Amino acid sequence: MDMPDLLPPVSASFQAGFEQRWGHLTRPHVRALAWLLDAPDLLDPSSPHWQGRIASLGPVSAATADWLAALEHDPAPLDAALGGRFYSRLGLYAEKLMAFYFAGQGVLVAHGLQVRAARNDTVGEFDFLLRDGDRLLHWEFATKFYLLDGADDQGRFNTLIGPNLADTLGAKMRKIFDRQLTLAWHPAAQPLLPQPVDAAQALVKGWLFYPAGDLPTVDGISAPHCHGFWCTVEQFDVVPGERFVLMPRLHWLAPHKAPLITGALDRAELLALLSDQMLSVAAPVMVGVVEQQGDWLVETQRGFVVPPDWRAQAAARRESGALPA
Secondary structure (H helix, E strand, O other): OOOOOOOOOHHHOHHHHHHHHHOOOOOHHHHHHHHHHHOOOOEOOOOHHHOOOEOOOOOOOHHHHHHHHHHHHOOHHHHHHHOOOOOOOHHHHHHHHHHHHHHHOOOEEEEEEEEEEEOOEEEEEEEEEEEEOOEEEEEEEEEEEEEEOOOOOOOOOOOEEOOOOOOEHHHHHHHHHHHHOOHHHOOOOHHHOOOOOOEEEEEEEEEEEEOOOOOOOOOOEOOOOEEEEEEEHHHHHHOOOOEEEEOOHHHOOOOOEEEHHHOOEOHHHHHHHHHHHHHHOOOOEEEEEEEEEOOEEEEEEEEEEEOOOHHHHHHHHHHHOOOOO
């Protein structure tokens, strides 16, 4: 299929701005935390679509920027908070980073507080209970990555699909709104709360990936959201760049930055590796386009390379009811 306009405009690169603001941060955990605090909201908090239920961190303050710089110099407090465990789930890793930030700000009341109606009956879990002056806030937190498959002219979010075809943005937000943000009003939650919850909102960060053309305007999506491309191996020839890296899941948050000595793949090496992986695993792969800046390899763009039948798989899952139509 001919896709001459695969990539969104380079002028809209979030990566360039991130490097300008945070290029002095080189430790992966610190950069991931900086991204969580600095990245645009995925969803527009001011959109009537969300009825005031989207939270926002606001601009990074000078004090927080200094705090991040101090962690770059001495990451011991952050490393201790994360512990020595290996995080297999990106969402849990991001939650731990945010819990560290909220605790450092002195606003964290609880993180991951489970609500049980009975010993073996878990009703739900509060991601974060936060203090805001005299108010108690309940924030659900999500870091999501979705690929646009099809037109979204009516502002529906079910055409934004997870790379592994497990969910859609629409399904995720319905779950958050209908189940998770109502948890504070469940009778089993009342004894666990120090006071009634004043507001329940969702803080959503992430990246959206588009197959072609300019960025679509979708009601409810933040205009400056982080974005990239998606394509098959056969379509990758229109992606510009000379050096590339494969990005494991726990490195999906912040733009990639690594010492030059770690190396990168040229186009032929990347395509050979992707072709082999599509044959053996047949799962989407995150690819970073990088360039040399001094002694570092710095991400300029990113995207998913998907199996050739990814779109057909999505259609089949919709037809079967595994994905909402």
